[in-house]
Amino acid sequence: MRVIKQPILLLLLTMGFVAVHQVSMGQNPESMSVSLEEAIDYALENNQQVKNARLEEEIADKQVGEILADGLPQVNANASLMHNYKIQQTIVESSNGFPPGVPDGEAVALEFGIPYTSGFDFGLTQMVFDGSFFIGLEAAKTFTQLSRKDHIKTKIDIAEAVSKAYFGVLVNVERLALVERNYSRLDSLLQETEVMYQNGFAEKIDVNRVKVQFNNVKVEKDNYQQIVDLSESILKFQMGLKPNTPLILTTEIQTIDYFNFETIKDFTYEQRIEYSQMNIRKELKQLDIKNVRAKYYPKIDLVANYGRNTGNTSLDAVFSDDWFGNGAIGLRASVPIFDGMRKRRQVQQRQLQAQQIDYSLNLLENNIDVEIEQALTSYNRQIEMMQAQRENMELSQEVYEVAKIKYNEGVGSNIEVIDADATFKQAQINYYNALYDALISKIDLQKAYGILL
Template sequence: MGSIIRVALLGMFLLGLSPGKAFSQEIVKFTLEESIQYALENNVAAQNALLETYAAEASIGERTAQGLPQINGNFDFTKNLSIPVMFLPNEGPFADPDNPSDVLPVQFGVNYQSGITLTVEQMLFNGSYFVGLKAAKTYRELSEFDRKKTQNDVIVNVKKAYFSVLVNRERLELVEANLARIDTLLRETNALYREGFAEKIDVSRIKVQQNNILTELDRIRAAILVSKELLKIQMGLPKSYELVVTDNLDEMNQPDDIRALINQEGSQRVEIDQLKTNMDLVRLDLKNNHVKYLPQLNANFTYQRNGAGQSFSTTWDGENWFTGSFVGLSLSVPIFDGLSKSHKIQQNRIKLKQLENQRVLLENNIALERFQARTNLRNSLKALEVQEENRELAREVYDIARIKFNEGVGSNLEVVEADADLKEAETNYFGALYDALVAKVDLEKALGILK
């Protein structure tokens, strides 16, 4: 059932493929190791994970810049369309005998005003700044772990796709050999039929078997095309290239390597590193909410030049411009925020407890995953041994049936049935072989030793 599902999934990639296009494609050859290295550099997910580490590095610079002097310049120009009026008492030295009112309206201002201001502000103490700087560095570490996790996923996908190409290629060679065997049997049976030593039904049976093999041959060729396209997608290789895999299945199934893999304890998984780093970020957020209770101290300096004039031209005369400057400190002391920070601290502590629970669950799941992966690999290897033995037995049965038929002591039906059993045994063998290779990759991933 599993092999049928895999074939169905691969079949979805067949649309748009044309064998004739391969003649215009540039041929590139890759080993499994070269395929993985190429994918780590060109796969879209791997590239985005690398870019995320660059963004995290830039965030450190952004946070650092907040502690450096902040310098700003400002220029303003104003045309007073209607100069504001202020009122003075119409008495004493300001008294105007010609004005019957008890107040005097006075305009304070000129038609044009302009100014240039330079401000410098330097943070002297802000607890959140130092916590935020540490958080930015921790986020960079998290982005590195995220990148490693993405690389692991890419390696798994490339390996499985590469194995699919190898298995399909091996199947193709065997089916082509089966076709040659059936073609030979068909020619011999036709010759016997013409001589009167075989019946028409004998020829028809073999012809049906030949047609079945031709159909299977087309299906495997299509599967090879699809598996190659899938591998190119996982590698990030442009579709315009014709991919050729250069490794063989024997190199992938070394018994000593598999036994050593099953007995390995493994190393710490990157998922654990990700979770621990997330916990560090929450702790820093908790610390940040605590330090927000502390005052903030800033120093500032302002230098300005202001000018004015009754006409636009006199506004820019040097004698109408004057300098002003001042330096100061500003201290901000939090007094009461409606318990906002207190509630945030409670949320941080709850989040830490949740992450701690997730860590325990993750460690248990990893232990279970390793146990299952080891068990699956052992079972897959046993199934592979059984299917390999079945294939050899089916081949012996076919050879005996063929000899008996040639000697005239066996029937044509026996040969056809033996050939069908051999084909089924070979199909089961390659299905078991692919399952074993996939189980090996899954164990490598569970142990945290993908490479």
């Protein structure tokens, strides 16, 4: 048996403690406290959908540069080393003793060329005029605007999802606290009833009735803890937060402001991001029509090239002889004359597509009107419902407290207390359901008016 000396044992214990502490720190990261606005801001930076939308916007910016490159000089270099292992023959008519030994007037095949040739050249092309290039550049910039609008649309969707998830956590936490209060209240009632039963002031059935209610609340309390955990997981997912990060919500549900109708006095359809997106698509379609029509115009390019070449009968001598230069510079024009009415049909198709976008804009305006009307009606109804359920909860609480006092004084029945307790709990549940629905209807109304973000 080995005996570990005390200093060594102390060192090992210290190292083990440090290791366990480091592991525990890695498994339990520092908690994060966020208000509703901070949760939305964090999501707009870390949510994966927002990140992808941001990348799409950057891709659109790069596409503008790609199209712009077509208007800059295009320079190419070419080099070649060829072994003409079978030189092409050219058919010529012999004349004036050439080729020797062939009578005049006869056809003869001759090889013009040498076995090895080499050369290199540089070519430059500079666009002088191309109508479709400038329209394409304008379209690319407009497409970049559409990408920005898509990015904003993604942010609005994420802000909506985070807000609803945040409210879900707040309400579920309140529901859990409510269940815990009910649990404590029934626990006290159960103990009091058991004491009364032991002293002969209550029957066994009275104890059983309370015990049934107590057991139900106990199970409900465990279930609501799982619901709170699940709603927090949904919020973390929407925020782009790691699942194991403890989250503390600093916005209290009682401090949340409801809809401010002062913000919608000057409402226009342009406030809705979908309407702005549709207008940009219409602009892109008009540019597409211009682009097709621009293809009727001639294209003019400045071209220049310079090269040198050489050749020999053997490979080792092909680079030793003189090189012969060649070069040219000029303008090259391409003029479309007739394409079988192809471009005309393309223009007609795009004009019809532009008309479809006009119809879609009118339909979108009608849809926005309907969404606003529905969201406004739902909001007003949910606010009224929440206020009514709050009043019911307060009244049912008074009824329960009176029934409890009467029961303790011996002038009320156990059944009356149980019924009042059940009614009170149901009123509480109804209130928090109405509260959540009211908060959600506020978000829907903000989105309908285009003021969510």
